[in-house]
Amino acid sequence: MSLTPVNPDRVITVALIGGGTVGTQVARLLTETAADLRARVGAPLQLTGIAVRDLGKPRPGIDPALLTDDSMALARSGADIVVEVMGGVEDARALILAAMEAGSSVVTANKALLAADGATLYAAAARHGVDLYFEASVAGAIPLIRPLRESLAGDRVTKVLGIVNGTTNYMLTKMDEQDADYAAVFAEAEALGYLEADPTLDVDGHDAAAKAAILAELAFHSRVTLDDVYCEGISKVTLDDVHAAQKMGFVIKLLAVAELSADGSGIIVRVHPAMIPRDHPLASVRLAFNAVFVEAEAAGEMMFYGRGAGGAPTASAVLGDLVAAARNRVTGSVGPGESTYSGLPVLPVGEALTRYYVNLDVADRPGVLASIAAAFADNGVSIQVVRQDGHGDEAGLIVRTHRATDDALRRTVDTLRELDTVKRVVGVMRVEGEVGE
Amino acid sequence: MSLTPVNPDRVITVALIGGGTVGTQVARLLTETAADLRARVGAPLQLTGIAVRDLGKPRPGIDPALLTDDSMALARSGADIVVEVMGGVEDARALILAAMEAGSSVVTANKALLAADGATLYAAAARHGVDLYFEASVAGAIPLIRPLRESLAGDRVTKVLGIVNGTTNYMLTKMDEQDADYAAVFAEAEALGYLEADPTLDVDGHDAAAKAAILAELAFHSRVTLDDVYCEGISKVTLDDVHAAQKMGFVIKLLAVAELSADGSGIIVRVHPAMIPRDHPLASVRLAFNAVFVEAEAAGEMMFYGRGAGGAPTASAVLGDLVAAARNRVTGSVGPGESTYSGLPVLPVGEALTRYYVNLDVADRPGVLASIAAAFADNGVSIQVVRQDGHGDEAGLIVRTHRATDDALRRTVDTLRELDTVKRVVGVMRVEGEVGE
Numbered sequence: 001m002s003l004t005p006v007n008p009d010r011v012i013t014v015a016l017i018g019g020g021t022v023g024t025q026v027a028r029l030l031t032e033t034a035a036d037l038r039a040r041v042g043a044p045l046q047l048t049g050i051a052v053r054d055l056g057k058p059r060p061g062i063d064p065a066l067l068t069d070d071s072m073a074l075a076r077s078g079a080d081i082v083v084e085v086m087g088g089v090e091d092a093r094a095l096i097l098a099a100m101e102a103g104s105s106v107v108t109a110n111k112a113l114l115a116a117d118g119a120t121l122y123a124a125a126a127r128h129g130v131d132l133y134f135e136a137s138v139a140g141a142i143p144l145i146r147p148l149r150e151s152l153a154g155d156r157v158t159k160v161l162g163i164v165n166g167t168t169n170y171m172l173t174k175m176d177e178q179d180a181d182y183a184a185v186f187a188e189a190e191a192l193g194y195l196e197a198d199p200t201l202d203v204d205g206h207d208a209a210a211k212a213a214i215l216a217e218l219a220f221h222s223r224v225t226l227d228d229v230y231c232e233g234i235s236k237v238t239l240d241d242v243h244a245a246q247k248m249g250f251v252i253k254l255l256a257v258a259e260l261s262a263d264g265s266g267i268i269v270r271v272h273p274a275m276i277p278r279d280h281p282l283a284s285v286r287l288a289f290n291a292v293f294v295e296a297e298a299a300g301e302m303m304f305y306g307r308g309a310g311g312a313p314t315a316s317a318v319l320g321d322l323v324a325a326a327r328n329r330v331t332g333s334v335g336p337g338e339s340t341y342s343g344l345p346v347l348p349v350g351e352a353l354t355r356y357y358v359n360l361d362v363a364d365r366p367g368v369l370a371s372i373a374a375a376f377a378d379n380g381v382s383i384q385v386v387r388q389d390g391h392g393d394e395a396g397l398i399v400r401t402h403r404a405t406d407d408a409l410r411r412t413v414d415t416l417r418e419l420d421t422v423k424r425v426v427g428v429m430r431v432e433g434e435v436g437e
Numbered sequence: 438m439s440l441t442p443v444n445p446d447r448v449i450t451v452a453l454i455g456g457g458t459v460g461t462q463v464a465r466l467l468t469e470t471a472a473d474l475r476a477r478v479g480a481p482l483q484l485t486g487i488a489v490r491d492l493g494k495p496r497p498g499i500d501p502a503l504l505t506d507d508s509m510a511l512a513r514s515g516a517d518i519v520v521e522v523m524g525g526v527e528d529a530r531a532l533i534l535a536a537m538e539a540g541s542s543v544v545t546a547n548k549a550l551l552a553a554d555g556a557t558l559y560a561a562a563a564r565h566g567v568d569l570y571f572e573a574s575v576a577g578a579i580p581l582i583r584p585l586r587e588s589l590a591g592d593r594v595t596k597v598l599g600i601v602n603g604t605t606n607y608m609l610t611k612m613d614e615q616d617a618d619y620a621a622v623f624a625e626a627e628a629l630g631y632l633e634a635d636p637t638l639d640v641d642g643h644d645a646a647a648k649a650a651i652l653a654e655l656a657f658h659s660r661v662t663l664d665d666v667y668c669e670g671i672s673k674v675t676l677d678d679v680h681a682a683q684k685m686g687f688v689i690k691l692l693a694v695a696e697l698s699a700d701g702s703g704i705i706v707r708v709h710p711a712m713i714p715r716d717h718p719l720a721s722v723r724l725a726f727n728a729v730f731v732e733a734e735a736a737g738e739m740m741f742y743g744r745g746a747g748g749a750p751t752a753s754a755v756l757g758d759l760v761a762a763a764r765n766r767v768t769g770s771v772g773p774g775e776s777t778y779s780g781l782p783v784l785p786v787g788e789a790l791t792r793y794y795v796n797l798d799v800a801d802r803p804g805v806l807a808s809i810a811a812a813f814a815d816n817g818v819s820i821q822v823v824r825q826d827g828h829g830d831e832a833g834l835i836v837r838t839h840r841a842t843d844d845a846l847r848r849t850v851d852t853l854r855e856l857d858t859v860k861r862v863v864g865v866m867r868v869e870g871e872v873g874e
Contacts, residue, residue: 141592143739146588155470297753298462300578300747302743304741312737
């Protein structure tokens with residue numbers, strides 16, 4: 001028995017915009033799994049066109065008659081579903097809006113556009129009574145958007161903690177496991193083709209920030225855009241930080257964090273390197289894998305893990321959305337729309353309650369620890385662990401704090417820099433994922 | 438903006454059958470999160486009744502006027518949605534079928550019923566045009582059913598590997614980490630109230646087998662019932678096995694496995710203790726947590742992790758389904774139905790390709806390894822690693838094989854038992870989750 005009785009007269013037409021890595025895989029899977037898709041949808045899917053930049057490029061396995069370089073004409077063609085996997089913001093938005101105006105449901109993998117201006121897309125989808133699905137926009141193949149939008153619809157999410165950029169996770173894994181410095185792992189990632197054409201999108205955290213905005217909006221039913229996300233990249237992570245983390249039983253990850261503020265009056269969305277305990281489920285997410293850890297009031301802690309990028313994994317997520325949108329066409333229904341009813345404001349990162357690790361080169365004389373402890377106490381920050389290493393010119397202190405506001409922790413670090421007992425602030429990093437947070 | 442414009446005249450009525458741990462939490466969440474649920478559904482949810490066994494039991498926070506001990510009358514009351522969280526097979530089936538006949542959509546957490554006779558429920562749902570949702574039936578709060586039914590609908594799953602029974606995972610974690618033997622961890626689990634009233638449901642793997650059947654049916658679009666599942670429990674797992682696993686860098690887990698056969702002509706569904714490498718994502722799933730690892734052709738490897746049991750986590754999954762079913766009522770649509778179009782047969786476990794660990798007490802004399810290696814070779818089984826320990830009366834051999842059919846591996850063990858160089862077969866266990874399988 002199939003999901004829905006197959007109506008022999010109904011065909012679901014699909015227009016594909018984008019013929020790159022993901023688009024090629026989507027086209028391949030549409031062909032190779034056609035019989036499965038037909039059974040799951042209740043009607044055959046028919047690819048009506050593929051808009052590409054370069055008509056001359058060889059595309060083995062793809063019928064040349066499907067290709068066009070007029071993406072706007074394809075977007076306006078009135079297909080049941082338009083799949084947008086070309087990326088970019090301005091052109092993609094114009095194409096998606098044109099498609100919706102022509103009555104097409106849209107499946108997109110476009111995190112940049114969604115994070116910049118999701119509201120416009122949602123509004124157009126609602127106006128035209130069509131679907132907007134975007135599972136592939138965050139964490140590639142990992143089913144994450146649908147669980148947040150639908151499975152957890154009866155619960156209250158309190159925190160989302162994710163490793164959502166595979167390239168930086170690969171680099172940090174190599175620093176941790178092979179003791180390679182930042183320059184070396186950057187070169188390796190570049191040689192492997194892991195970095196975006198503009199590598200700052202990865203290493204400065206902008207890619208992760210776009211995904212954080214999308215996740216935060218879904219988790220907290222409040223509008224969040226890229227501009228709301230506090231963002232620090234990994235380019236300042238040093239081997240000193242890596243070694244300090246190792247000594248404490250921690251590992252460094254670039255995290256996307258979205259959380260309710262302590263009093264529940266707003267949300268804070270931030271991307272930055274953070275130390276997490278090695279027994280935290282996210283700590284074992286190695287190399288280019290992605291994972292998102294979600295805490296909800298009733299459900300407790302959950303984690304979703306898998307491949308965050310790559311043509312086939314991203315195409316798998318696109319195809320899942322395509323089946324959902326196609327089934328909605330067959331049954332005459334529409335999937336979930338925008339959910340921003342909570343309307344919570346995004347608060348400045350300074351209001352986040354976090355923990356810090358601080359690594360100091362200090363003078364090796366009596367009273368040093370007392371002066372440093374006072375700097376923390378004066379700023380209202382409580383110390384959890386202090387570790388003293390070395391002597392003389394090598395004297396060092398590693399401090400890990402209890403929770404305090406990010407503002408208080410920054411002020412503490414500013415105070416430490418002024419102390420004559422502190423020769424140098426070697427490293428500062430937030431700490432996440434500890435039990436009892 | 439809410440998911441759907443709220444129609445002030447539309448109320449979604451909900452009848453709750455079962456007032457135990459889960460039912461109490463469902464009732465609590467329906468009240469406490471009423472405003473959220475209304476915004477997410479587009480209409481308020483109204484609890485019309487709760488069927489319980491004992492009307493006299495005090496139920497703080499629950500309006501006594503809602504209680505009834507006539508569960509059949511409540512099931513037949515024509516509520517928009519009937520939530521069944523009473524458990525058991527016969528009575529629950531009669532109530533669910535009566536509810537569907539009265540036009541109600543059904544949300545259930547009943548793994549035993551679904552694994553025994555899901556087909557009857559699906560058929561009734563299709564006949565009456567109502568929804569059947571059951572996210573809470575497997576792995577509690579972890580969104581797993583919806584991802585398999587919907588997110589991966591455009592992909593082909595090749596293997597599912599899950600830790601789906603929290604009690605046995607707790608026991609095995611304690612054996613591994615605290616060197617406690619089976620009797621000790623059984624007593625501890627009993628003292629903590631982790632074991633089912635009939636503990637064989639947990640320790641003999643029957644609970645995991647029911648969940649394996651549900652997962653296999655969804656993953657492979659083929660009908661699978663409890664009777665199709667090969668099942669071995671953990672009661673024969675010894676500290677010798679635990680120590681042997683530790684020496685090899687492995688850990689023992691009770692796994693539910695559903696996979697395509699090597700030639701794709703059928704599926705194999707099995708529950709048994711298995712050794713997995715410590716760097717496998719499932720290895721870090723400790724204590725009572727659950728996790729399910731899924732391999733799909735395009736998506737690659739994914740893992741879903743979280744709390745597999747408990748009132749609130751299970752209620753979170755029920756509420757997510759309730760929101761989906763309620764939204765369908767508001768929009769006049771119906772969610773996914775049964776999907777068994779692939780119609781693959783379930784093959785005997787003997788056809789599974791697996792690896793074995795074999796732990797032997799052997800005679801300490803020349804030629805022992807040769808005779809044992811011959812026993813493997815004669816049965817067509819290739820050895821991956823041999824480890825020799827001890828001397829004299831303590832001489833032992835630990836063998837880990839390459840992949841072979843389960844039948845060939847069993848024959849090998851039978852042959853080993855007959856060898857005069859083998860004093861005792863100390864332990865035999867399957868090995869899963871290795872790279873390159």
